[in-house]
Amino acid sequence: MTRQSGPARRTPLNRDRVLRAAVALADRSGNEGFSMRSLAHELSVVPMALYKHVANKEQLLDGMVDVIVGEIGPPVGDADWKSAIRHRILSARRVLLRHPWASRVIESRTSPTPGVLDYLNSIIGVFRAGGLSADLTHHAMHALGGRVWGFTQELFPAPPVPAPADAHPQAPAAMLGEMATRYPHIVEIVLARQHDSGSVVGQGCDDQFEFEFALDLLLDGFERLHRQGWTSAERC
Amino acid sequence: MTRQSGPARRTPLNRDRVLRAAVALADRSGNEGFSMRSLAHELSVVPMALYKHVANKEQLLDGMVDVIVGEIGPPVGDADWKSAIRHRILSARRVLLRHPWASRVIESRTSPTPGVLDYLNSIIGVFRAGGLSADLTHHAMHALGGRVWGFTQELFPAPPVPAPADAHPQAPAAMLGEMATRYPHIVEIVLARQHDSGSVVGQGCDDQFEFEFALDLLLDGFERLHRQGWTSAERC
DNA sequence: ACCTGAACACCGTTCAAGT
């Protein structure tokens, strides 16, 4: 009846099966119950078997993030950029609500993964297509911060320099070229920032600018609503 | 010469010394290098000695958060609420920049500590003194999210129901009374929300409202700047 | 090529015991 008569020899593991099982386990047991060892147990395998498919736990978490980023719907073809961005972000929020462990894991990532870069690139593309300057788009992305993900968190914890998927590392110039073809909108707004400020010095200054930019947008918004006598009368 | 001639018997531990040493150690070695065991080693003491002064690691982290919240300056007596709030938040940001481990620890707290509640209460007080309604202030606090802390993070991960400092738990009504005298502004805006929505149902609905409120404030702000031809010409 | 077993260097926390 069965094709194999020995002990329960499952279909051999591969990276995809590991990642999907990891997401399912995290969905069920949360971040506390999730470990390399519990995932291995889930797959009826010894912990070390996982290390043939992911380099370590960090890379496993990166892969899990990319799995759920893939669940975010593609950009809708809305007429105006504002509602297009709005729908995209609310779609990301729905994904995050389905995977409550994910926001914390995304926060803890130290450098962005390809799926994350694709997603950011596409959002930036909507802003640019709507006519916003690279400069304004740059600050808008920072101001949105983690809201782009469906939760609230600082964007770009580290400069977006992902390790190339290729075997041996490339020269910086070649890497930038590859980035520019794969994530043109990201490269554009990053370069726009460096062009504006003239050099790479003043990273702390830039951070401070982004923080105050978002803070003042919100405070100005509160003031405007206050003067208009705004209330949240009926919601939802 | 010394008052004690035996082996290096330090001044006995107490909660304050433990907390201050913990903050210093986290400042030096970051979140990864910080553990109950490394802290004990730092204090020349066996790990279990710490458990006479803090119940567990979570409570230790709570205490560390309160230590650095205490470093945030008091409210400045600015004329208008907007610059008063602005200065307070930028002061919190400076504290967080001095303690890079703190944002992650604050994010991971499961319920707010007294020092945190004092801080939030005082910010809300500034909004209210400026004439903003309890309703608008409530949504403003959510929209600011972790920016109130000097970083970007969702506020109120859990409803603000701290364990009473007293020995035996109190009835809910009495606890609310105590909250109301200690954190009057917090209680006011929490009650304002419940009054508006009529009941406690629809928590998810409320979360969705807060998320869209902040998102739309930002998107409207971007649109306004775009129409004005805003650029970040000279910064800092 | 893929998986295993034993081991290492860590965690937070318990319990019973020391002074």
Next chain:
DNA sequence: ACCTGAACACCGTTCAAGT
């Protein structure tokens, strides 16, 4: 009252070995 020592139930990850 305050601290200790040994132990428990966990981690992520290494290495050398199995099939």
